[in-house]
Amino acid sequence: MNLKNFTSQKQLKTDPLAEASNSELPPKAPVLSPAEWLKANLFSNTFNSVLTILSTAAILLIIRGLLSFIFNPLRQWSATATNMRLLMTQAYPEHQYARIWVSLGFLLFLTGVSLAFWRAGRSVLLSQVGKRLLAIGSFIVLVTLLAPFSSEATIIWLIVGVFIAGTGFLLKSSREDKTTSSMTLLSGAFLLAILSLWVIPYGHHSYISTRTPKILAEPGTVAMTTKLPWTIMLVVAICSYFLGSLIRDKIDEAKGKALLSTTWLISPLFLLFLVLRDPDFDTGHLFSTDIPIFLFFSIVGSVILLWLTNPDIGEKGRVISTAILFVGFATFLFQMLMIVRILTLVLAFFALAAPTFSGQKPARIRYTKVWIGTMVILCWLITAINTPSTAKVPGDFFIGGFAITLMIFFFTMVLAFPLGVLLALARTSKFPIFRMVSTTFIEFIRGVPLITILIFFSVMVPLFLPDGMDLTEIAAVTIAFIIFEAAYLAENVRGGLQSVTRGQHEAAEAVGMTNAQKTFFIVLPQALRVAIPPMVGQIIATFKETGLLAIIGIFDFLYIARSVIPGQTEFMGSTRENLLFVSLVYLVICFSMSKASQRVEKRVGLGER
């Protein structure tokens, strides 16, 4: 601690308020010399010393075993490297691959801007970074000494380890108040990784899918088709971060955040149906049917809703919205386009909910805007789904591998959340039949394993559908996931709902809110905030559960790693290598999700208020 800090502290001590706040800080841990640290943390008594020695021996043995497994010349790591494309997107055609890069680039762009807008990252002390680097460097040196490397490789790795440790050592002794942003560190790490693609000879593995597929393994850096797009991706991500921080100061931050959240929700659908599939739009049908239907519903619906949200409308409004509901049900009795039926029913629900959102002019206009937005998404989505794709892909579905894992995960989360909230509301409602139905449903789903539900849906759904209706296996399985996760999310939300105190309910009733208004504006916001940590846990669990797709034979990440690649004649018996790669991907993603959620928890101040 330098003199300047010392004096400033002394000045603070004269201020009684500052002293009070100062005394609440925990006392600083004393700085221990290495010998003292060892004594305190590893050899404090006989039992601890024995434990330390035994576990050190065990660690060394395990690392040695792992290394001799990983660097065994019999290992076929080229199986994973060659099939990287298969693992990520399955059989997506090579000449259409630009679509995947565009999608990924857009998502990275969104990530960068969002990180800037939500001010992600925190400042890290440089000395802390130094400590970490020192630890990593020492670990690399240790591993190099234990690993069965050739002498050349040993020397290279020793140099790398010593270099990192040295950098760490230099940084460690830097000034105590020097900080850097964690985002800088992250982009630095990515930069190094991308740079290594251009410099370090990882080897060039390619899979040539001629009539008799050939596998090429050449020395040199990785293929241009890999390193060029990744470099562009990195540039996009970093540029968008800086762009985001520029824009952030120029425009209204709340509005920007709202816009970004909406884009996040919609963009996967957009990318999926418009970019990845290359839809072949029938323009005639588009102009003669789709657009008129959309215009009709948005105009007529807006007028009706504007009128219905008038606070003075009273009973007439309810009668009219009930009438629309009946019309919606009646449409199923006549021959007509499915889209009309769906839109009528959606309009009926908007009309029924209108009194909850009634109010002054801005509120009414906002409600109407939400209606038009819903129409845009629904109409566009239905049109896009019904449009065939020109990207001809072998297999049942246009994409597979890690991409399908992510896709099903996204759809499950987006659709299971509202369903879960509904179920939780029904389970805590005053309506006994709602309560009973929802409780039975939730307890049933939670009582059986996911795999039985998945098998049930993938085998039985074709049997339950009426003639002429068809559901792909992917869709059926996604529905199974949604139902399963909704039951679990409902329990999390219920916990949140129960934590809202009685006084909040009573206060809402006292100011004259209806039941719906009370739930929507008072209870749910508080309940959902409390439910964030368990819900994030559930989201991580869902991501891990996507692996179950492999059991029912969908070409997901795990299935390709376990069954497809070891089936290639060149790579027989490479299951363990591929599975280690899959575990690593899951580990990195789930671990960073859980760390991020812990930070978010701290930020919203849960458990502190």
Place this chain on the structure above:
Amino acid sequence: MQSSAEEKSSTLQAVSQRVPLWRDVVVIKWVTQLALLAVVVSSLWFLAGQAGDNLQARNINTGFDFLERPPDIQLSEGIDTSPATGGRALWVGMVNTLRMAVVGIIFATFLGVIVGLARLSNNWLIKRLAGLWIETLRNVPLLVQMIFYFAVLTALPRVSLESGPINGWFHISNKGISMPRVFISDGFYQWITVVAVGCIAAHFIRKQRLRKQDLTGEDTRSVSWAFLTICVFAVIGIFVHPVFSFIGEIFAGLATLFETIPTSLVKILLSAILIFLAARWIRNFFTSRRSATGHLSLIDDDIFRMVFVGTGALIAIILLISWTGISSWILNSGRDLFHMLEAKFEVDGAARPFDAMKPDIVKPGKFANYGTSGLTMTPGFAAVFFGVVFYTSAFVAEIIRGGILAVPKGQIEAANAVGLNRGQSLRHIVLPQAIRIILPPMGNQYLNLTKNTSLAIAVGYSDIVQVGQTVYNQTGKSLPVMAIWMLFYLACSLTISVVVNYYNVRMKIVER
């Protein structure tokens, strides 16, 4: 004055006016609910109708007759590897699932407690190792772990026709992990009866010692005394257990009793029990709704509950009376149970309660495998076992850590202040308080573990899901098999949650 009187009368008028039907809150509430129920039921009805039509069109019948027919199934392991009927095959699968669940729960708890305590250790290295264990294992999907363990196990050295005799203590190969086996022998059931008597005796001895401790204040070591009593009985039991073979006669008598009871008696008895239960529930409900002054006011919700319970009981009774199968099934299974117990106790003479054997390799025809003499974990079993145990142990460790950290530090300091040593304060102060926090999430983990054993299908361990899938692939009876799965897992979940709830209630702090 007059105006206020007028106001009052108009208010009275407004109050006394009947609310129109479409504005009555109760009416709206029930109409909405019934409408929703109607929508749900009719859509389910529609789907079921579709399924019926489709099944008929594809010539699939959905009866349960496959349970009685011989299947063409060879199971990889279980109590019966070539079952005689489809029902027997599913039963073997259920036993395999339960076996995995029980073993997994025991080992996962044990390992989880160790890791959780290690996470709290003041040894830096141990703490970090436990943290690494937790973070790695809980962030890699269980299925990936299981398949990985399976891949590792099947890549081990092979057991082949050339492999010679094995040393018999511990052998590991691509056919699994084999070790000596201790198994229950003919005299086991008589012996366990002696031990049960010993437990009763131990209970009384412990009570007596505790009473003495309360009176005199000296440490009477009640637990050690009780434990010693059980051990003495267990040792004596090895020599005297044939005495208890007369119990078989009692069970034989009970079995004949079950044979002679007419089904109508069972029907009457069960109906009486149901009526009694429903009536008691309604009576208790009335008592709980009565205010302190004895005034009873019921809202529509309460009436619905009573009607629901009453109708439920009525439907159950009607089913019971009209469907003789239920009563005769109860009688038959009771009879079979007692016949089975009779057979267990029939053995007399100097049968030993236990026996032990070492593993060996047998070579029938062109194959080589472990024989039945040792305890062999097949690769499938081992993969599922290590998968669920390691995965769950990470979660259990976090629960244990959370529970212990939740005990206020002052409690431990107070325990130290009154002179308890570390072990005593852990046993008497920390654990009793931590266990209340630990138990509910632990119950959840046990439930998850049981459900997670269903992933065994990915590594070919014959659990209920895997056997069921084989059965329906052969017979095409997918619907009944899935119904059996779901009922089985629901029963498991219900059992575990009942047990955990029972302990929860017992452990709860008694409040005023």
